[in-house]
Amino acid sequence: RRPYPRYLVIIKSSRVGSTFLYQTLKNHYKSSFFSQWEGEPKHARTVFEKCGKFSANQTGIDSNAKWACTAHLNDRFRSQQTFQELIDLIKDYNASVVIQMRANAIEKGISMSKRWGVMKNEKNLVARNNATEIAIANDVFKYAKHTLKFTRSIVHADYHNFIPLPSPTQERPLWIWYEDLTRSCEVKFAELFDEIGMGHLPPPPSCKEIHFPEDKGPYSPIMIETLSKEPLFRPMINHTKFNREIDTETQFEKETETTGVIYGTW
Numbered sequence: 337r338r339p340y341p342r343y344l345v346i347i348k349s350s351r352v353g354s355t356f357l358y359q360t361l362k363n364h365y366k367s368s369f370f371s372q373w374e375g376e377p378k379h380a381r382t383v384f385e386k387c388g389k390f391s392a393n394q395t396g397i398d399s400n401a402k403w404a405c406t407a408h409l410n411d412r413f414r415s416q417q418t419f420q421e422l423i424d425l426i427k428d429y430n431a432s433v434v435i436q437m438r439a440n441a442i443e444k445g446i447s448m449s450k451r452w453g454v455m456k457n458e459k460n461l462v463a464r465n466n467a468t469e470i471a472i473a474n475d476v477f478k479y480a481k482h483t484l485k486f487t488r489s490i491v492h493a494d495y496h497n498f499i500p501l502p503s504p505t506q507e508r509p510l511w512i513w514y515e516d517l518t519r520s521c522e523v524k525f526a527e528l529f530d531e532i533g534m535g536h537l538p539p540p541p542s543c544k545e546i547h548f549p550e551d552k553g554p555y556s557p558i559m560i561e562t563l564s565k566e567p568l569f570r571p572m573i574n575h576t577k578f579n580r581e582i583d584t585e586t587q588f589e590k591e592t593e594t595t596g597v598i599y600g601t602w
Contacts, residue, residue, distance in 0.1 A: 423498075
């Protein structure tokens with residue numbers, strides 16, 4: 337029988353619903369989860385050490401209670417060193433592994449452009465002449481390509497067992513795709529809770545609040561022309577259909593056929 341606390345490492349990217357997941361655990365399960373948000377693995381180690389030493393007096397919860405220590409880590413595949421730091425953290429704490437990604441690279445690219453890129457500048461959104469439309473399309477294309485490459489690298493690492501699974505309950509990482517979290521929020525939380533021996537927890541009320549944005553209509557002709565240069569983006573251009581119908585498990589299987597040849601693990 338595994339002792340408590342249970343340790344959970346969430347490997348994630350930005351704009352994938354990770355803030356929603358973190359805030360839900362933090363706000364609705366305060367006595368059950370102690371979390372480190374982003375930062376370096378050394379920061380996660382500090383949280384894990386403190387979390388592991390909590391006593392009933394310190395936490396105000398029953399000494400037999402079940403609780404978990406979680407780390408939500410970004411950008412750990414950028415180099416061999418950062419990848420190894422992630423691996424060491426997982427091994428040292430026999431942590432369960434969750435991978436949080438987004439299948440629709442275009443919608444993630446748009447979100448990233450709004451947060452950090454061309455679309456962050458409101459003037460570009462107001463003008464919307466040919467020049468700005470081209471700039472926006474190229475920016476989204478850049479972020480979407482980066483998303484595709486990064487997702488493939490994680491799929492590759494999982495498929496070839498480069499990510500350790502020291503937890504005795506886990507045969508493969510638990511994948512939480514943005515699209516699945518949005519469509520089946522309570523199911524994904526139940527899977528997460530079950531993995532760390534906390535299946536007694538109820539589904540979060542915030543699941544009732546999560547949904548895809550209302551259909552904003554088709555992308556501009558310039559955007560469609562630019563994105564269509566990448567064949568893998570073409571099914572994503574009909575974003576409403578893709579978001580609601582994508583089978584992420586099938587998508588994962590398709591990626592394993594090519595990722596080992598095209599991309600490395602970091």
